[in-house]
Amino acid sequence: MRRVALMATIAVATIALIATIALATIALKAPAGPTLEASAGRPKPTTHHITIEAVRFQPQSITVKVGDVVVWANKDPFPHTATSKAAGFDSHPIAPDASWKYTATKRGEFSYVCTLHPTMTATLTVE
Numbered sequence: 501m502r503r504v505a506l507m508a509t510i511a512v513a514t515i516a517l518i519a520t521i522a523l524a525t526i527a528l529k530a531p532a533g534p535t536l537e538a539s540a541g542r543p544k545p546t547t548h549h550i551t552i553e554a555v556r557f558q559p560q561s562i563t564v565k566v567g568d569v570v571v572w573a574n575k576d577p578f579p580h581t582a583t584s585k586a587a588g589f590d591s592h593p594i595a596p597d598a599s600w601k602y603t604a605t606k607r608g609e610f611s612y613v614c615t616l617h618p619t620m621t622a623t624l625t626v627e
């Protein structure tokens with residue numbers, strides 16, 4: 501009889517151990533869910549396109565969010581720049597048919613010009 505009781509105790513202990521391992525495995529896998537949700541909740545950066553054509557920036561005024569990307573594409577047959585008047589950004593000359601990409605990291609309203617054609621003005625607002 502004692503032997504049977506011992507066998508039963510071992511069986512119960514084994515089942516308890518297996519259950520503990522199974523629960524620990526589930527618990528270890530659990531953090532994957534909340535991590536994915538957190539990255540999905542973050543807003544995705546948007547890319548905004550500005551065309552430089554006929555010695556003009558189009559659109560003249562644009563508002564973007566911090567982290568967004570702004571791309572200036574030069575469609576004229578000569579170079580242009582997109583240079584903020586205050587400290588912010590400077591494309592340096594963008595060749596014909598080339599483009600320049602800027603990630604808007606700084607908040608504010610940036611008036612900018614083409615340093616090669618100072619009558620070309622526009623505004624980039626980063627909020």
Ligand SMILES: [Cu+2]
Binds near residue numbers: 555581616617
């Ligand atoms: Cu220009």
